[in-house]
Amino acid sequence: MSYTGSIPDTTTTPGWHMQALCAQPEYRGQQDELWFAPDRRAEAIEEAKRLCHLCPVRMACLRAEMAAEGNAGRDRRFGVRGGLTGGERHALHKELQRRKRLAEQTQDAA
Template sequence: MPDLTLLPGQALHHWDWQADAACRGLDPNRFFHPAGERGDEREDRDEAAKRVCAVCPVRLMCLEHALRTHESFGVWGGLTEDERRGMSPGSL
């Protein structure tokens, strides 16, 4: 049986920033487009999400997370998936 006392413990510090996120408790549909959404509707949703991100105290941590984990969808840290494409966490 493995000795569990040798494990590094919980890594909550990696996720603590989420508790302070401006989007916490908001409908996630605001940040992730439904299949087939295009044009003005998508642009309006993205802009509304970005307004939330603009006042978020953990925006950069959120963006770093999205870049590190290669988030393929949604607005993270104020950027859409298209805007994040080609970026890396080191480029911030």
């Protein structure tokens, strides 16, 4: 399935979750099979990531999940969200923290 509607403004639209591809009727009931598949089910994880990348609210989903997870470790991040696995979101969080520290150091040196 590919999204054919207009891209919603998720910064001002309440309920953007319901616009997510995974919330559509054809994907309801597949939470465990796709978005929470065990690591050993690589084909299901890849399918979930593929669907996420087609989703009109993928970035809002990723932002929301990153904010909700905060400093959680790799073992505390579950499922595919915003097109990334828990491990990928953990790596992204670490990279963003590294960049933030670097920016702060650069600003302090100026």
